[in-house]
Amino acid sequence: MKKIGVILALFALSFVITPDTSYAYGTGDWDPQSSDEFTNQSEIFLSGGGNFKICLSSDSQPGFYQLYEEDPYNRDDAVYSNGTRGLYYKTAGSNDFDENGCHVFRNISGYVDGDQAEFYLKKYSGGNSIVYAYD
Numbered sequence: 001m002k003k004i005g006v007i008l009a010l011f012a013l014s015f016v017i018t019p020d021t022s023y024a025y026g027t028g029d030w031d032p033q034s035s036d037e038f039t040n041q042s043e044i045f046l047s048g049g050g051n052f053k054i055c056l057s058s059d060s061q062p063g064f065y066q067l068y069e070e071d072p073y074n075r076d077d078a079v080y081s082n083g084t085r086g087l088y089y090k091t092a093g094s095n096d097f098d099e100n101g102c103h104v105f106r107n108i109s110g111y112v113d114g115d116q117a118e119f120y121l122k123k124y125s126g127g128n129s130i131v132y133a134y135d
Contacts, residue, residue: 061125
């Protein structure tokens with residue numbers, strides 16, 4: 001009888017203790033920052049570090065996109081991802097975005113100055129695009 005009680009207690013405890021899979025503010029979920037429809041450059045999105053995700057709507061224009069960290073006193077920094085500076089969206093042979101139009105920039109804490117990083121997405125093709133940002 002004592003064994004059954006211990007087993008039930010461990011079973012109940014397994015529902016309370018879960019592994020830490022967090023990557024955004026400790027919740028394990030992406031926290032939406034904002035969205036913006038833009039032609040050349042998006043609004044500023046804030047990030048506390050860690051990982052940062054952008055998603056482009058399916059109506060967004062194909063072409064070359066670049067994430068920058070805004071710096072009011074110096075030249076803005078291009079944010080590198082997988083060793084490259086820019087991303088191609090809906091371009092033949094490009095695997096920069098997943099099937100949902102999203103790309104994750106990993107380990108971006110080096111771009112944080114002060115309490116947070118200030119990111120914006122720049123596009124080098126015409127037409128409107130819609131970006132969603134997650135931290």
